[in-house]
Amino acid sequence: MSSSSDFQQDRHSFSGSPQKWNDFELPGDTLYYRFTSDMSNTEWGYKFTVTAGHLGRFQTGFEILKQMLSEERVIPHLPLAKIWEWQVGVACRQTGHQRLKAIHLLLKIVQCSAQRDCDLTLLKPLWQLFTHMENNLCHDMTKPGILLPLHRALAELFFVTENRVTELGSLQEYLLALNTEDHLHRCTAQ
Numbered sequence: 001m002s003s004s005s006d007f008q009q010d011r012h013s014f015s016g017s018p019q020k021w022n023d024f025e026l027p028g029d030t031l032y033y034r035f036t037s038d039m040s041n042t043e044w045g046y047k048f049t050v051t052a053g054h055l056g057r058f059q060t061g062f063e064i065l066k067q068m069l070s071e072e073r074v075i076p077h078l079p080l081a082k083i084w085e086w087q088v089g090v091a092c093r094q095t096g097h098q099r100l101k102a103i104h105l106l107l108k109i110v111q112c113s114a115q116r117d118c119d120l121t122l123l124k125p126l127w128q129l130f131t132h133m134e135n136n137l138c139h140d141m142t143k144p145g146i147l148l149p150l151h152r153a154l155a156e157l158f159f160v161t162e163n164r165v166t167e168l169g170s171l172q173e174y175l176l177a178l179n180t181e182d183h184l185h186r187c188t189a190q
Helices: 056-067 080-093 096-112 120-140 149-168 172-177 181-189
Strands: none
Touching: 056 080, 056 096, 056 172, 080 120, 080 149, 096 120, 096 149, 120 172, 149 172
C-alpha cells in the first residue's frame, strides 16, 4: 500500500499471517494497493479496512491545506481570510515541528493571496515571539549566526509579509499594529 501510484511514497508492505499487519496512516485522500499471490496456499487473500482521516489530526489538516494552497486553480475558491485567521491561531498554539508546519502554511498563504485577504495584524503574537528570539540572539554571543529553525521560519515569514504590505502601501499601519505601545516608546527613546 502506498500514497502514490508508483508505490514509492509512504510505502507499507505486508506478507504472511494477519498478526504481521500493523495499523498505519497515509497522508492525502488516495490509497494505492497491489495484491500479489504466490499461489503457495489456497487461502482467499487479505482483508483490510480503510478509515478516512481523523477529525482534528494536525498532520491530516496540514497535508490537505498544503495541497490546496499549491493548486493555483483552487486558491481563488478558498476563503483565505478565514483560513489565515485559523492558521495564525494554530501557529500560536502549536509547538515544535507542528508550529514550523503551520508557519510554512502561513508563508504560502501570504505568497498566494492576491489582495488584502489576510489580516496581517493577527501575527502580533508571533511577532512578539520573533522579537523575543531576536533579543535573546543579540545577548547570546556564544553562537553568532546560528538560528534555530523556528527563528529562521519566523524571519522568512516576516520578511515576506513586510514586502507584501510595502507593495500594498500599508507598511506603517502594519508595523504600528504589531508592536506594543511600550516597545514604540522604547524605540522612540533610543
